[in-house]
Amino acid sequence: MNMRKNIPVDFSNVEIRDSFWSPRLDTNRKNTIPTVYAWSEKTGRIDAWKWKPGMKNKPHHFWDSDVAKWIEAAAYSLEKNPDKNLERQIDHVVDLMGAAQLKDGYLNSFYIKLHPKKRWTNLRDMHELYCAGHLIEGAVAYFTATGKRKFLDIMLKYVDHISRTFGRKPGQKRGYCGHEEVELALLKLYNLTGDKKHLELAEYFINERGQKPNYFSIEAKKRGDTGHWAFFGGKENYDYYQAEKPVRQLDEALGHAVRAGYLYSAMASLAAETNDKALFETCKRLFDNILSKKMYITGGIGSKKHGEAFSYEYDLQNETAYAETCAAISLVFFSYRMLQLEQKSVYADVMERALYNGVMSGVSLDGKAFFYSNPLSAYPHPGNMLEEHVKPERQKWFGCSCCPSNVARLLASLGSYIYMKGEDEIRVNLFISSSASIDIKGNPVLVSQKTNYPWDGSVSLEVSPQTPAEFKVCVRIPGWCRKYSIKVKGANIKFSIVNGYAIIKRKWSSGEKIEINFEMPATLVEADPRLRHDCGKVAIQRGPIVYCAEEADNGKHLYDVAIDVTHPGFVVNSDNSILKGAVAIVANACRRKDAGWKGQLYRPCESKLEKFRLKAIPYFIWANRKPGEMAVWLNRG
């Protein structure tokens, strides 16, 4: 039984030719994937599998995952853009892994090379299963792209080892990983192999999580480890790991945001595979909790530096936002899986919000530098160094360098997120110029999408079934859109709206066009009054794009800028100065004249206001010029 109603149309069946995305994907392929490899090599991550005492760059316990995500990204890239050199690089790494793998299937460079007797003794902290999960995803991707089995076989052997090691049978460890990932990877593997063992192992890890007595406590006791809880204020609490209680009891997004996002994604996938309504209800609760209480306007999640974690409800500070790039990516994953279970546009809305804002802000336009944290305002000052996670510039690499390869693999597989299909319907979730071949009841339908989205709200969809047939085309009406029109073959048509999708049911013949126009005005956005950090402020959004003001365009004291909310006087301009084809927005604003403050910090309100035309640029392209102030939320004027 499979509760999944909407089957993703995999990117292998989708060709993207988009004025916005194609240059980004080219940059990803030409710059990001190579730069991730180069840094992985330089820092010892590649050679970790052949490390020997005396060599520098001792393996680190999460390095395997970085390389695995690079392989996954590279494999996706290969599928669309064959590249012998890249394939050789992957094969080289696979060979190293094959040579390193132990006879019993175990594969982890850190433990094999440094602590062979300690493997599986600290699931809480040491990321062994997390690394395994990313390796599995890499192996699935590489097999799918090339048909080469070596890496997949290595991982199947490792998964067998993991299956033998973990479970509820006598002699097995009743553990699960402190950093979720292996669960969703096993579900991907199951989709490839159809082997129930893979499904059951994922199911075991998910269901065992948070059971009492807590495995992490048992394990820590065995190690004689008592020092851990200082980080959590001295209290034994496993919320950080989403392991304080069994997963079906979760009702608030808590703890490390990336771990949470990966777990929730796996839970949604498992619910689909096993028709588990209770688990699906849990996922809905958690999604709603994020959506209505814990998500930045950029789709960023996890506002706290401490634990890279979700803070309490409605606590989304801007300048010190953590909002890790990987966390926004995990929200894309989670939304994508929820959308497979339930065709509600809100899931695609969140996916789109995160993708176009909080994910894309994570990578520079040249694809070679990255944000780990994605703050919503910036005040670069050496004195801000204490908040060392907040950088005014993207960095080339990190000690903990999870984000670069994560962006790379998401972009390289972007095609998968555009379309889904049901039994007799095609679902259009994202608006990206592309063509897709989608099978509807044995009838191949070519969908060809043309748009200048996100800069323009016109979308043309050409629907070409091989044989004329009746089916539904379901087009998402974005949550940001208040007014739109839909025509088929130039004429207004009847359609219903169900859960945010326009359902166009008719008999389709080859080459019939749907013309959609989403009106896309620049819009002032407000935040829930409980979200204290944004009270008294507004943000500018147009279509899915959240805007920000930068010092480079507007000078200093951005915190003092107020938008004229009554007469914003928006002018929407094409602006190629930072990114070709991008759209800037100009608005009426004012700030205080900076005069007469010598020798005092406070005085009766007497400042004159200076009116000026504020220029806002898309948030995701901020910090591509010299470092300066930035603000998404501006005062109401």
Add this chain to the structure above:
Amino acid sequence: MNMRKNIPVDFSNVEIRDSFWSPRLDTNRKNTIPTVYAWSEKTGRIDAWKWKPGMKNKPHHFWDSDVAKWIEAAAYSLEKNPDKNLERQIDHVVDLMGAAQLKDGYLNSFYIKLHPKKRWTNLRDMHELYCAGHLIEGAVAYFTATGKRKFLDIMLKYVDHISRTFGRKPGQKRGYCGHEEVELALLKLYNLTGDKKHLELAEYFINERGQKPNYFSIEAKKRGDTGHWAFFGGKENYDYYQAEKPVRQLDEALGHAVRAGYLYSAMASLAAETNDKALFETCKRLFDNILSKKMYITGGIGSKKHGEAFSYEYDLQNETAYAETCAAISLVFFSYRMLQLEQKSVYADVMERALYNGVMSGVSLDGKAFFYSNPLSAYPHPGNMLEEHVKPERQKWFGCSCCPSNVARLLASLGSYIYMKGEDEIRVNLFISSSASIDIKGNPVLVSQKTNYPWDGSVSLEVSPQTPAEFKVCVRIPGWCRKYSIKVKGANIKFSIVNGYAIIKRKWSSGEKIEINFEMPATLVEADPRLRHDCGKVAIQRGPIVYCAEEADNGKHLYDVAIDVTHPGFVVNSDNSILKGAVAIVANACRRKDAGWKGQLYRPCESKLEKFRLKAIPYFIWANRKPGEMAVWLNRG
């Protein structure tokens, strides 16, 4: 040579009978001083001097200072309100100290009882001279109040020991304390004894500070201590201790705010004693740096939790403000000493601002609970516990309990801050109903002040020289005041304004009255646009009192409240509900109606505004009801 132009009129010559202050001083005497003693006793601070192995409550290295400040407060109190029981308590403690003092004069409970061989080996961290300084202040106060010499003699012996131990002669340690305090204490002692040795020792400690090679480095090396710098981001830098460079080179207020305030106070006193213009210029630079870049509107200083320290310029966050009560007190001390050097009203303005706001907020109205940090906005939530210094309620005591006794000693000596005198002038700095006997060229002048300040701007000063004489009465025109009138014997008079003081020069006969009226409207205040945390916001101030809004009066979502800055519609009301005689201010405000937010955090601006009458109360009486939201800065509407 003494550069001090303005001699303070000591509180022994001043009687306060004030509707605002007298109840506060009574509470200080009846509740705060006893509660500090009770907690000191309960926690082992009193018995530290007779601690023996096996007893609980091992002495802690800064405990002596807490007891010393209690003695100082109690001594000031005794002077005005003889109390045999209190005097016995002090004598008991003095006896314990006398018994504990070593033959060579050394006196520190922590080192004597626990580490006798380690004394003077860690001046950087261990507060020995800091404790000595507070004990000296206590001894000076107790001798002045009672004429009893025992404590003073103990301390003179200890100071002799310190004099022998520290200095530039062969065999002496060229050290100084990591926590300044002994410097200003020695200058007080010098004012009592006239013994040059005491002046010279203070001078040595001040001048040696920050010289190269740095004593703290030398000392740490001797101890084999290398672990210290993690706290400071791994960099060897002594700004935290104001010891990165010699004091005359200081130009920015940096490091631990209380230490800085005490050092600057000592520097100002030393400049006065030694006519040291370079040192005075340094003090002016530092004062200006605080005034124009580093002070909260409440007079709080030291915004950072990390190191209880000054942050960089214009970095004064509100919700997580450190703004330690002791730091505001140190600013009172520093301003007070600057005012002795230079009769500029700005010093008295700062003194007044800190006193009526950031100091008085540190103690509850019943005098039995205290804030260590004094944030400018509060959002009580268990999730805010990570910022553990920010409390929504005053606490009865602290592990590091410097603030309670510090408030107590300041209030018990408040009379000293009201008047100063020059050769032929009387200076009125603070407006507090009181009478003072001030000698002008051998002619005793009785000044009698009557006012309902800070609730009302009318001040009546009756000037009664024993013999009619010509001299000046200099009345401070507060920085907050834009309009005022001054009459003598009911008639407008001619007066000049010099550095913010109205100079009334005439021949005075007994009983002549000066009637001053400072117009005291409720006023909206803005902050420098560089102060990003207050941009887009205003505060309400009336006279010297900074106001705040509390949840108890205004409901939740205070962050969303906007004041109508164009038509504030202020109504100033007497309001006895929290504090008898206090004045509340009502103003036009609005906030968004809280509707329609289910399932979303962001939406196009469409909220309706709800107008309401905001009630603001004096900041210093916040949190005297049940915990709730509070905000000093409110949005501009």
